[in-house]
Amino acid sequence: MSEARHPLPARIFVAVAAAVALLLLGAALGLLIRLPSFDRAEPQPSAVDIGFAQDMTTHHQQAVTMATLARERAADVAVRQLAFDIETNQRDQIGRMQGWLSLWGQPAQSSGPPMQWMTDEGGHAHGSGPAATQPGALMPGMATSAELSRLQSLRGPEFDVYFLQLMLRHHEGGSAMADYGSRHAALPAVRELAKNMLGSQSTESTLMRTMLTERGAQPLP
Structure with missing residues (x-):
């Protein structure tokens, strides 16, 4: 048994x-x-990948600063919700770009002229806006120190309008970098992120134009 x-x-x-x-x-x-294939070389980050991540981080950081202020101070709940969405999305994108730069062994920010990576070997600028030429120069769409100070001084509906004007210009100013990155970055992940930025910010720009019209205001020149 x-x-x-x-x-x-x-x-x-x-x-x-x-x-x-x-x-x-x-x-x-x-x-x-x-695991990566040992039969073919994996693409390496190019000057476009690195420059895009560095400069777009700087561009995004100002948007996050303005959005954080609007989330706390805007009079209209719709403006606060928009600010929350922008702050959340762009913080996440900054994290991704800074993570890439760390993996690539690159500094978090460039020490050279902004948007230099958008020029060809002959020094000709690409995109819908000119590349900045001096270190520390503002990239297209970014607010000046005086404009940020004015935004901080405002309250109520006047704050809402000025925030929408500054953020709309900011979004549209950064579109040239996102477009160039989506077409010329060497790494698929970078191209995809740049493409996503173009799509989301285009949608937000359309919304901000509508919100300005509803408030009887015009975009900044």
Whole structure:
């Protein structure tokens, strides 16, 4: 009778062992799928990838500053909601770009002229706006210190209008960088992020134009 009792535990042990083996095999296959191919060179970040991540981080940081202020101070709940969306999205995008720069062993910000990565070898600028030429120069769409000070001094509906004007100009000013990055970055992830920026900010720009019209205001020149 003792021999008759052994087959069942033995069968259970074999089944468990087989299941574990299949799990280990699946995990190994998953790792192989995730590992880069040794038969082809993986793309490396180009000057466009690096410059885009550095300059767009700087551009986004100002938008986050304005959006944080509007989220706390705007009189209209619709403006506060827009500010919350902009702050959340752009903080997330800054995190991704800074993560890439860290992985690439690159500084968080460029020490050279902004948007220099949007020029060809002959020094000709690309995109819908001119590249900045001096280190520390403001990129297209960015607010000056005086404009930011004025925004901080305002309250109520006047604050809402000026925030919408500054943020609309900010979004539209950064579109040239996003467009160039979406077409010329070497890494697919960078191109995709730039493309997503174009789409989301275009939608937000349309909304801000509508909100300005509803308030009897015009975009800034």
